Amino acid sequence: MDRIWQKAYDKARKLVEKMSITEKVNLTTGTGWGSGPCIGNTGSVPRLGIPSLCLQDGPNGVRFTDFITHFPSGLATGSTFNKELIYLRGKALGSEHKAKGVNVVLGPTVGPIGLKAAGGRNWESFGADPYLQGICGAATVEGIQDEGVIACVRHLIGNEQEHFRQVGEWSDEGGGWENLQSSISANIGDRAMHEIYLWPFADTIRAGAGSIMCSYNQVNNTYACENSYLLNYLLKEELGFQGFVVSDWGAQHTGVESSLAGLDMTMPGETFDNWLSGKSYWGPLLTRAVYNQTLPQSRLNDMAIRILAPFFAIEACNLLQENHHPSFSSWTFHTFGQEFPYQHYGPIMQQNWHVDARSAFSDEIALSVAKEAIVLLKNEGHNLPIAKSDGIRRVLIAGAGAGPDPKGYNCKDQRCVEGVLTSGWGSAAVNNPYVITPYEAIQEKAIEQGIVVDYTSDVWELDNVGELADYADMAIVVVGASSGEGYIEVDGNFGDRNNLTLWNNGDELICAIAERCRKTIVIVNSVGPVSLDKWIDKENVVAVLYSAPLGQFVGKAMAEVLFGEFNPSGKLPFTIAKKKSHYVPIISDLEDCENPQDNFDRDIYLDYRFFDKHTIKPLYEFGYGLSYTSFTLCDLKIIEINSPSEYLPYPEEYLPIYNTCEDDVCDPEDALFPHDEIRPVPGFIYPYLYNENIRSVEDDENFEYPKGYNPDQKTCPPLAGGGLGGNPALWDVLYEVSAEVKNDGKYKGGYVAQLYIEFPSTILLSPPKVLRGFDKVFIEPNESKRVKFEILHRDLSIWDTESQSWIIQTGTYNVYIASSSRRVELTGEIDIGC
Ligand code: BGC
16 A cells, blocks of 8 residues: 555656646645635646545535435444445445545544534544444545545544634634633543544554544644644654645644644635635745745645645546546535625536436445444333234324424534434535435335324424323334534534433423333434433333434334334444433533633543443443344354564655655746736635735745654654554454354344453553454344454554553453443453563
8 A cells, every 4th residue: 555655646746846836835725615616625737637626525425415315424334333334335425426526525534533422523423432433434435435536534633522613613602702712622642642532543544545634623732733743743654644634624723834734735725714705824825935935845745745646546536537527516506606606706607417426326325324323222022123913003103303304304504403313413414315204114114014103293292292192002202312513503502412311302202102102112313322311211111222313214224123124233332321420521611711621531431441440330331232133152263363562563664755846946926926817706715926026035944843843854654653554563463353143033133243352451551341343244043154353463552652652561361252342242362471
């Protein structure tokens, strides 16, 4: 892979050598909010056939357009624990973005990782565990990029809550936060940074991710997008990231400094909240900085090379050969409109071609993920699957989540929350081409079985609902909770949830129904954990299902599970606690603080690791999920493939750099705005100089670099580095583990075998168990299959802050094959001696 990038760099460098300063700057700077069809558009270099690059959200489908699939959310995808399916979802996502002419997909999301149960954007990423996020993130990157679109992995790093992510957004919210002076700082310790937060990014880099988005928040009190230690050192040097770093939209706070700190592209181009102002930290100012030698041209070359290289590294991308332009406008749904609809500027022209990006493949994958994501939490008396033969002749379907939202399926960015939940809200939300609601799909199946169906969308007049429940043999109540991105406030929830209770009177509704109906089934469709305590132990609540947002096929997936056409096989991608106090709270109160500090005190004890460490019994643990059938496990085998070494071998020296790019600064006259060729569009960001008095200065090699940054070419990577994602030896397979799983129930079913490891505490204490593998198999009744895992060097390593590297401690490692993080089925041991 590294050789692939080397070749890609050579090709990119040859192109960059031919570029003028303004052409290079044009690649680095967004043209401005609304100045182009996509959510982010770079300048182009027509002379060399380089188009304006189209960057578009996002992780669950193509945002701001039509005729696309609304895929299940990242969190739902994580709940499947099915690696092949996750890769295929990535492929389907990539192919739809490609069909619409997108160059860079703003996804997958692996940060937030899910530190805070109420965090607004947890539903975008794959679940509260770094290993799970890493495997899912990497498979998604591979799927997207195999279709010829660059993946942009987001958000680096520590964006674990929405509150205070950006100053303008929050100080104007009217929440009493006017004093906010800077974005919240995620204060992350070195070990947690490596073992938890960076871990999934490393996987995606190893998978070849072409770009990474730095987050809004500060990291250890420096903005993520100008944090040289984070970008230059951790990301580019230690993790060997070869592609480009793009700012989250408006997350850039300085010009020259952010460039020197490792930012390669700014989006959407303007300074935050100054949309349409045409004011950028880069664009003309970056050009000026190169001409007046505040910024070395070598850095600008590096930025341009990094932006182009992914298009050469990823085989399926044909940036220069293809005539592949976006066929949609993010700013209007009309077929025709002004050239710049957002600015109300320019001639009328075609804006949307309404290309149908969907396919039978997308449908199949979206539905499969939705079905496999559903988690069966409780099934007392085996009332599920529903069968008329069990005496179920009348069914009541209730709850706000069962039917359509009165405001429709496509409120802007999915901010409507009074009907079926297809996603959370914000930039990761996409338009539904249609929605199959739980009510429709359940009713259809019920009718097939001759079952009588009643339905109510009433969640407030509980006497009425209770009466309907009285007549029903079974009631199915669909409830939920939503959250999203901080720029949207819904019912007093500013992105993050204010609490973990059900929305739309869910608890009261369930209680009222369960009071009158002996067989009450609850489906919780939510963006994360919710409190279930008001009703979970009620005798009449006989079955409970959980699902993360499932996209357009939500109802169909639920109905197939309820009626047993599909046996549930999803696993919880987070822990549901018994007490609110066991979760990490959102910082939502500024008190007197103008520069809020978020100290990540949980350190490496994320989610189940915390509960295990303190022996706290959760309500439902990470990895939990029942099936209609039962499985037994036996015959654990652990085979050593390579003998483990305590320390990493020194990585190979860096590949040679052929720095042939000219580094002389030419005449600034060349960079003046070409008024005879271009008529400036309002708000559009150009790379040109406006002031003819700007002069280049004498070549000067003495630039002021940020503290700790040394621009000299290095020959040796750090011990932890040296390859994509880190030291290549980290990915050596040390052990192969396998076990036999037998389906000894009546139904065919999927089983997720989870491999957890308990580390010795020879040098450092570690959590009682950490996830280090999962394998999903589908097995017919009375048949068996082997589940297999590879334990990598990395999987047995801990981050040693002193040596700044990964080490493997000597001692005994317990290996658990488990059905959840608390339910161990088989135990083995690995002994690592001195
Ligand atoms: C979000 C990003 C998104 C960008 C563009 C930002 O507000 O944080 O995730 O890609 O907007 O829509």
